[in-house]
Amino acid sequence: MNYDHIFQDAQEAFLQFKKISGKSKAGFLRKIASNIEAEKTTLIPLASSESNLPEGRITGELGRTVGQIKLFADLVEEGSWVEAVIDHANPERTPAPKPDLRRFLTALGPVVVFGASNFPLAFSTAGGDTISALAAGCPVIYKGHPAHPKTSELVGQLISKAVADSGLPFGLFTHIEGGVEEGQELVKHRMAKAVAFTGSYKGGKAIFDLANQREEPIPVFAEMGSVNPIITLENKLGSNIEGLAKSFVSSLTLGAGQFCTNPGLIMVPQIHTDAFCNAVKKEIKEIAAAPMLHEGIAKAYYDSLAKLKSKEELEWLQINSAEDIIKAHPALAKITANDWLEDDLFQEEVFGSFAIVVIYKDSEELLAIARKLQGQLTITLWGEEEELSQKSALINLLEEKCGRLLFKGVPTGVEVGYAMQHGGPYPSTSDSRSTSVGAYAIKRFARPIAFQDMPEKLLPDALKESNPLGIWRMIDGELNNRY
Amino acid sequence: MNYDHIFQDAQEAFLQFKKISGKSKAGFLRKIASNIEAEKTTLIPLASSESNLPEGRITGELGRTVGQIKLFADLVEEGSWVEAVIDHANPERTPAPKPDLRRFLTALGPVVVFGASNFPLAFSTAGGDTISALAAGCPVIYKGHPAHPKTSELVGQLISKAVADSGLPFGLFTHIEGGVEEGQELVKHRMAKAVAFTGSYKGGKAIFDLANQREEPIPVFAEMGSVNPIITLENKLGSNIEGLAKSFVSSLTLGAGQFCTNPGLIMVPQIHTDAFCNAVKKEIKEIAAAPMLHEGIAKAYYDSLAKLKSKEELEWLQINSAEDIIKAHPALAKITANDWLEDDLFQEEVFGSFAIVVIYKDSEELLAIARKLQGQLTITLWGEEEELSQKSALINLLEEKCGRLLFKGVPTGVEVGYAMQHGGPYPSTSDSRSTSVGAYAIKRFARPIAFQDMPEKLLPDALKESNPLGIWRMIDGELNNRY
Incomplete structure (x- = not known):
């Protein structure tokens, strides 16, 4: 495979774009969004049939995909995301x-972007990675996920149509089909400047290593999933065991457990062991086997x-053998905190509706878990507010272990907005300093450049003295949006 | 070497700090600054004797070091650097x-910080890396550079004194002596979360590789130097050949050429070849051999x-053989652009007062160089403003190749402020998305975390609804500093 032409076209497009x-960038992004909306009656059944995800779920995902694009369009149209900073000259200084x-x-x-299997729209061809890279000003070479080739290709065409209709160079977006080998070639290409990936730890780590072994290493933003523990405190859990068991099971089994944020661990105080386990068992029995994304998964x-x-430390609360080659039953096991602490295997992600209930004795054991x-x-x-107020040491430790800390609700359902952080410490991502969801995902694909004594006429609009864009800027140490 | 205790102390200090x-953080940083100022009559001659840099230069460097610390103190005292973002709930949303x-x-x-040989104060023990890491809230394990052990140790004591006098845990700062092996152990330690380094490409790349091969890879912010080309355009150079030759030579030979930003390449239009080379030769002859930092250098x-x-493509304009084991003469060679383009060796950094004059024929050749x-x-x-206005394609390309683009003056003399970007594309640094000089150097050592439905009482002050710190925050997509 030789991708030289593709990257050369991308580089040329880059210098113009x-x-x-x-x-103009916002107009282009909104064209992508409206192209997708215009094709939704084709896209929804297509993505559903390729992913085994129900049409209702795909309908929601399409809405989210379009919403994301509009968020980035608004962001680049407003313009302050470029973090403009001006320090004026002082010729008199000694x-x-x-x-x-x-x-x-x-x-x-x-930028090379890899599609994800579990979100054929929102984390794939016109997903958050592609759109935030384009919003930042980066051409995208996109490798479609082989699990949904037709959806990927169709969305690719909708993007390319937006490129053409906006009078932009075609090298701005390229859709590539292929497997592991093609992906490796793209990551290794000398003209690639960054990589974005959402998927397994194994896949993300392989890309990360490859990118760092290049003659010119490049940043890799890999979101590699995690087990998203839920920690329950005694009073809170005791106040509503059945309701919370229901919330947990519904988050665990949502979309056959195929979310990056589905909770694969739940910590339960010993006193509530039986009541919680019974409640969870009752809930989980109601969940039918659901088709997964593909047979391999x-x-x-x-x-x-x-x-x-x-592993004999595990006591199985719910387990069924495979019913057929694509459908999977939820499964659940129980372990003592003492045993859980002994083996890292118990916090490895199992992609699907599986969780381990960890029974802890006291605060000390909870700190050890953290x-x-x-x-x-x-x-x-x-936790109840009063319980939480006595848990500052625990909260302090938990902050070190995650990108998002929740106090209500469940981890599935990732808001797309300004305050979202979807990216945690390794191994959940390869770069805890970045997010792959929300407005600030754009920052992954940009770097600062300083201009010293540049003539006013040559300055980009964002840095011109008169602030023609009316954006927020840090001027001589003070933030303002004067113009 | 076993650094477990040091890292455990650092981790404990971290959770508190x-x-x-x-x-309080600002008060602590200002104590470091005043401790350094109070010892300046000892520090200046000591650093000068260990580095062979004249006392005048060290005096300036001490002022810069103290100025940097005060900048970071102001930054964390003001507090908006944490990029607080709030998206309010909407319970009614469907x-x-x-x-x-x-x-x-x-x-x-x-964080592990490595001292630099060429700035015994400003890029060493209490230099920009240490101080920006502390300002961000990170404990520092600092490995002193063996070229100035006594300076390093003394400044380390001044920092530890500030730690103690501020009632902070001693694990917040640890000074370690050692060489390559000790440095490697620190980078490999499982509790290290990031590394900062200023030095050679070879050293930086080795640390970068080591950090990426860890079980948990960690970010490395390595500033590895570059040749900092000066590109001269015909009219501008023609207007003042002697003056510009003088500026160039003085920047080239400043501090025996031992600056990360000293210009090791200058591109000259063919028409001015003889006049420029003669002017430069005349200037460079006046420069006496100067002692370098140490014999190895x-x-x-x-x-x-x-x-x-x-290399027979090079024509030598100035070259002297070594006079003694520590002093070095400036050297200068000339090459045609055609020959320069053929071999990457001609853009490898030579640490010291050496530069290559590249003679180019026309705009096409200049674009090829870029x-x-x-x-x-x-x-x-x-360039003259008029010349520059015809060079947009060149400027566009140059932007891709550097962290700071200057239109006047010389690259040496790196301002410490808000708008500075000291960090360019690989191989000048390992992460072009970061700066190692200026206020935003602090961002290297922080990562975003999101709190979802956190009770108001538990929220950090920066995120409390009432904005008790009065900082700038992005609230529901709008920037403001209400409180």
Whole structure:
């Protein structure tokens, strides 16, 4: 496979695209959104049939995909995301005169994006990674996920149509089909400047290593999933065991458990062991076996369970053998905190509707669990306000282990807004300093550049003295949006 | 070497330190600054004798070091650097209620900092890396540079004194002596969360690779130097050949050429070849041999020149053999753009006062040079405004190759302020998305965390509804500093 032409076209498109106004960029992004909306009666059944996800779920996902695009369109149209900073000159300063310095964020260059199997729309072709890279000013070379080739190709065409209709160079977006080998070639290509990926730890880590072994290493933003523990405190759980068991099971089994944020661990105080386990067992029995995204994923799910079944520390609360090659039953096991602390296997993600209930004796054991936890996308802490106020040491530790800490509700259902952080410490992502959901996902694909004593006429609009864009800027240490 | 205790102390200090107010943090940083100022009559001669840098230069560097610390103190006292973002709940939203989400930057954890040989104060023990990490809330395990052990140790004591006098845990700062092996152990330690380094490409790359091969890879912010090309355009150079030759030579030879930003390449239009070369030769003859930082550096300088001398494409304008084991003469060679384009060796950094004058024929050749350039900390473009206005394609390309683009003056002399970007594309740094000088250096050592539906009482002050810190925050998509 030789991708030279594709990257050369992308590089050419880049030099042109990075100079267009935020307003034009927003117009282009909104065209992608309206192209997708216009094709929704085709896209929804297509994505549903390729992913085995129900049409209702795909309908929601399409809405989310369009909403994301509009958020980034608004962001680049408003323009302040470039973090413009101006330090004025002072020719009188001694011992040396102070130069005029202006800094803002500029796009990285061509970016390789990998599609995710579990979100054929929102984390795939026109998903958050592609759109935030385009919003930043980066051309995208997109490798579709082989699990939904037709959906991927159709959305790719809708993006390319928006590129053409906006009078932009076609190299701005390229859709590539392929498997592991093609993906590796893209990551290794000398003109690639960053990679975005959502998927398994194994896949993300392989890409991360490859990118770092290049002659010019490039950043990899890999969201690799996690087990998203829910920690329950005594009074809160005791106040509503059945309701909370229901919330937990419904989050665990949503979409056959195929969400990055589905909770695969729940910590329960010893005193509530039986009541909670009974409630959960009752809830989980109601959940029918659900088709997974593809056969490989269903097989991996049952293989992981088989591996865990050999562990005698686990007591199984619910387990069924595979019914057919694609459908999977939810499964649940119980373990003491003492045993859980002994083996990292018990916090490895099992992609699907499986969770471990960890029974803890006291606050000390809970702190030990918190210390042992690996990096997570999310941690949820269910406690009454009064309980929580005595848990500052626990909360302090939990902050170190996640990107998002919840005090109500369940971790599935990731808001797309300004305050979302979807990215936690390793191994949940390869870069805890970034988010792959929400407005600030755009920052992954930009870097600061400073201009020293640049003539006013040459300055980009964001840095011109008159602030023609009316954006927020840090001027001589003070934030303002004067113009 | 077993650093477990040091990292455990650092981790304990971290959990306490990250919760203290910006005001207290600022007070602590200012204590470090005043401790350094109080010892300046000891520090200046000591650092000068250990580095062979003249006392005048060290005096300036001490002022810069203290100024940097005060900048970070002001930054954390003001507090808006944490990028607080609030998206309010909307319980009425359909189909699902919207949760309350609040996001800000939190410190990464214990950070390993390496001292630089060429700035015994400003990029060493209490230099920009240490101070920006502390300002972010990260404990620092600092490995002193063996070239200035006594300076390093003394400054380390001044920091530890500030830690103690501020009632902070001693694990917040640890000074370690050692060489390569000790450095490797620190980078590999499982409790280290990031690394900052300023030095050679070889050293930075080794640390980068080591950090990425860890079980938990960690970010490395390595500033690895560059050749900082100056590109001269015909009219501008023609208007003042002697003056510009003088500026160039003085920047090249400042501090025996031992700055990350000293210009090791200058592009000259063919028409001015003789006049410029004569002017430069005249200037450079006036420069006496100067002592380098240590014998190893002087030897490496002459070794690099010896390697280049075998290249017949180079015409030597100035070259002297080594006078003694520590002093070095400036050296200068000339090459045609055509030959320069053929070999990457001609853009490898030679640490010291050496530069190559590249003679280009026309705009096409200049664009070819720009395309060929590796990532640089800085690029300087000297042109008349009218010439520059015809060079948008060149400027567009140059932006891709550097972190700071200058239009006047010389690249040495890096301002410490808000708008500085000291960090360019690889290989000048390992992460072009970061800066190691200026206020935003603090961002390297922090990551976002989001709190979902956190009870008001538990929220950090930066995220409390009432905005008790009076900081700038993004609230429901609008920036404001109401309180």
